[in-house]
Amino acid sequence: MSGNMRDTDREGETAGEDAPLALSDLISRHSSRLTDADTRLLDVLIQDPIRAALENGKDVSSRAGVHPASAVRLARRLGFKGYPEFRSFLQSSLTEGGNDFESPAARMAARLVKAEGDGLLASVLDSEIAALQQARNSVSDADIRAFSETLCGSRRIFVFGRGHFASLCSLIALRLGRSGYDAVDLGSQIHLLPELLTGLTQDDVVWMLAFRKAPPLLEEVRDVAARAGARTLAITDVGGTRIDPAPDHQILVSRGEPGESQSLVVPMTIANAIILDLASIDNGKSINALNQFRSFRASSRLTGG
Structure with missing residues (x-):
């Protein structure tokens, strides 16, 4: 024994x-x-x-x-x-x-x-802080500027993501729209993708979000953009990098290590930085549009309840 x-x-x-x-x-x-x-x-x-x-x-x-x-x-x-x-x-x-x-x-x-x-809350907060710190170390102001410059001269901006990123795409499109840009949230209108993308041109931008892996439908949207000559942007992690053809500009960032929160905070923070940087280079377009929107909302009855 x-x-x-x-x-x-x-x-x-x-x-x-x-x-x-x-x-x-x-x-x-x-x-x-x-x-x-x-x-x-x-x-x-x-x-x-x-x-x-x-x-x-x-x-x-x-x-x-x-x-x-x-x-x-x-x-x-x-x-x-x-x-x-x-x-x-x-x-x-x-x-x-x-x-x-x-x-x-x-x-x-x-x-x-x-x-x-x-404890649960402390664990989630520690995870978010660690992921944000990693983003600070891996994403530069030059990366943000490459995105904002591409958006600045566009005719239309099509934002696309699936799963959890559909909600983030909706927020990005909403903020761009309030900033005076013609932005379309493709994720909320999957049934209308052929109609929405029929007129895609080289003056348009397709902004994609993909983490873990790029879904097949995203690859299809990327193919349409490539054929039209539209410029493409992507925020991904390692698993979502396999987008072919490669985007014109891509920000690669982790949402946290395995077992951590994997939330939307990191990509949302990067998107907010891009939209803020866009306002700094578009000669007052974003600021003026936001002021007009605020005035319109205050004077109308369209409060959304």
Whole structure:
């Protein structure tokens, strides 16, 4: 018995020093040692790895219908000193974006895991601050100016993004419109894309937002822009950089590390900086349009409720 425990301890140390990238690696590495109870536990873990990363060994054993100590035994057979260490491995896989946990639900669970120590609000704020600081270090005023100069001389500006970025595109188009620019939010009018893009010319700009990966429809819009000779702008992260042909100007920025908030704060901040910089170079166009809009809204009954 003592010899087995020493072997287990050595395996636990190896797992800590050279941890597998996925739960499937652990199973393959130790498959010859697994029992029927282990198999039932692993079925539960694989079916819902997110829940597994948040539960203790007793809860996992209960869901698998095995003895409460079975989860501890499984953890040791997989090379860990106990279930808490195994659970930490699952949580690390979750927060580092391993293949076992690549889904929106997994990313949310990862944020919950990170929030356990310092509290949810503090965790979200720390994540946002870190992402904004990274943006400060990776995006220059020259990057912002390249965008604003492209927008300044345009005939029309088409803003396009899918998913969460549809709401940001709507805000960008709204702000540009109030600043006196002919801006179209394509994301809110997907059913009218052929009509909206039929007259696209080289005097127009298509401003795209894509994070994690560029959706197929964005690639289609990019193709239309390329054929029309329209100038293109894109704000993306590493996953969204694969836009072909490449945009005329692109800002590459992270929304946070895996397991962090991944919110819209960073791209929204960059968009706000671009629109503000645009106002500084368009010879009063934005300022005058905003004053006219304010006067019109004050004198009309179109208050929007």
